[in-house]
Amino acid sequence: MNRTRHLCFAATVVAGILLFWASAYCSDIKARMKDRLPRIIELKAAGIIGENNQGLLAFVGADQQAQTLVDAENKDRQLVYGAIAKQQGTAVEIVAQRRALQIAENAKPGEWLQDAGGKWYQK
Incomplete structure (x- = not known):
């Protein structure tokens, strides 16, 4: 039951993301995020950044060479999460x-x- 509930909520979040991407408001955000994606992939592959438990990028070690890029990506992600939360009537933190x-x-x-407890691990 819990897994089913999780999957239903995940599907709702994905649907919200798709609806958000379809709006005119997000075209600039989508373009910025798409432009940053190759560099983000490189930084993840190099082990410099990872994904935290709040859906944001974070530095894994001391090398913070791309702080501006990480900050910009996280700002846009927070805008997306906020729009989805508003649309779904839920908290941004949950999204x-x-x-x-x-x-x-x-x-x-x-x-x-x-992980949910804040501990970093490699997949």
Whole structure:
């Protein structure tokens, strides 16, 4: 039952993301996020950044060479999560945590993730 509830909520979040992407408001955000994606993939592969338990990028070690990029991506993610939360009548934190679970499920081997307790691990 709990897994079914999780899957239903995850599907709702995905639907919300798709609806958000379809709106005119998000076209700039979508373009910015798409432009940053290749660099984010590189930084993840290098083990410099990972995905935290709030659906945001975070530095795994001391190398913080891409602070501006990480900050910009996180700002846009927070805007997306806020719009979805408003649309679904739920808290931004819930949307962000559910997105973190989706990101973790789709992460590539070797990428850094943060569990619910805040501990970093490699997939």
